[in-house]
């Protein structure tokens with residue numbers, strides 16, 4: 001959450017910073033700002049409430065010159081979204097400017113102490129405290145900027161990725177990270193900094209991912225210098241970024257979310273490539289080759305995740321328990337980390353995260369590691385913090401996901417969980433070889449079936465108009481389709497701001513049934529599976545109370561057509577892979593309802609794509 005960008009080199013910084021902010025806007029967009037040191041040595045800071053477009057409008061008549069600068073797009077934690085709380089923040093003398101992603105937890109204590117010494121604050125943020133502290137240390141102890149940053153960071157509790165510039169030293173940016181991501185791009189006599197590699201790839205493919213506790217000094221004309229917390233120099237680990245522009249552009253779609261929904265067949269093919277053999281009957285995951293003892297020896301599996309990734313975990317639990325016969329629990333990482341859970345060295349903890357940066361998931365991993373568990377990560381963002389913190393893992397390889405509401409990452413996560421469960425079950429001998437082959441072969445057919453499901457787009461667009469004015473919606477499903485109901489409801493809430501609840505269909509009669517009337521659209525995932533007849537009874541219960549039912553059915557099912565007001569037909573597949581197909585119409589429905597309501601689909605209010613604060 002919050003995006004940070006920086007540039008130092010021979011070019012004008014402003015256009016590079018703005019372009020970078022637009023790439024990072026998915027991380028937060030309630031305010032934005034830039035700071036540049038001009039040729040004449042002025043440190044100009046401009047910031048506005050709202051999205052990056054507001055900032056560029058504001059800057060049209062400002063002096064934005066300078067070839068060193070930092071910029072920020074914010075997701076508010078401390079202090080309401082406003083221009084005064086937007087970053088960059090000046091120090092009191094206006095010599096320094098800082099941008100920050102994270103939370104300084106002890107900011108109130110530090111602020112009170114600085115105020116006693118006469119320091120005046122211009123914002124309500126935790127971030128300003130840090131830049132004021134750095135300035136205070138510099139002037140009272142006659143330290144350099146680097147020394148003052150090092151000293152200040154020792155006093156700070158919390159998470160941060162920061163960049164700080166000093167107008168008296170216009171050839172230097174100091175950056176540091178702890179629990180918040182930061183990448184430095186190395187060009188020809190120029191450097192870039194960013195929260196992820198997407199703002200950097202237009203200029204260079206050479207990057208250094210800073211590690212927790214690293215401070216880096218970026219000086220023009222010198223090599224990048226990375227240090228540990230005590231100033232000890234670190235070996236420079238330069239990596240090549242494997243990301244292309246096409247992956248982070250809309251490719252003709254109106255929104256990233258729509259593009260990402262439509263790319264799912266291709267993404268899942270990429271996810272399975274090299275892992276399922278060409279005959280389509282054998283899965284191989286390198287993590288299982290390298291760590292088979294730890295993984296196959298698990299007495300219990302605990303899945304930790306947040307948001308949509310947690311929903312994927314609920315499907316993973318069913319796959320693992322039914323195929324591998326290993327007990328599996330799914331936990332919200334934010335709850336797990338604080339409830340003193342019982343974890344042992346015989347446990348395998350699976351951490352699922354699209355961004356690989358979610359603070360609660362990282363903390364849950366840390367806790368499980370300390371208690372001796374073996375940690376397996378399922379992530380999308382290559383080189384992010386979670387894959388680096390785990391013992392092993394599998395990337396979902398669905399490409400960058402920009403739309404804040406997760407779509408292709410969800411189906412990618414479910415695909416990896418399916419491959420993992422199948423691979424483990426085969427090695428453990430908990431399923432027959434015939435069943436294993438049949439299931440692997442069916443998994444390879446999912447991209448084709450997804451394409452078929454996507455053909456309902458126009459029909460769903462039409463249906464969406466009917467639901468645009470709904471105040472509440474209920475999503476029902478059972479078994480593997482229960483997490484699909486949760487995910488469908490979450491998508492609707494996230495982007496259209498309609499209240500929606502996902503419920504196990506049979507539990508409806510223990511509460512939500514009281515809400516049902518003709519004003520309440522009910523979406524039921526009612527594909528032909530073991531619980532089909534029971535779901536039909538649930539549909540009848542809704543109908544008997546005047547509820548309006550839209551059912552997702554297996555193609556050719558004539559029975560449910562008699563009871564439902566609307567149906568969406570889905571290609572048939574195995575029950576355990578149904579979520580991969582059934583989530584598509586629900587993603588499209590949420591998307592089209594939000595578009596009908598005129599909402600900003602890719603940047604829904606109050607949300608952020610990567611939640612790096614707890």
Ligand code: G6P
Nearest residue numbers: 306307308309353354355358406
């Ligand atoms: C945020 C995003 C969600 C995501 C969740 C977990 O809330 O808006 O789309 O599911 O974080 O993120 P992760 O990157 O760990 O999957």
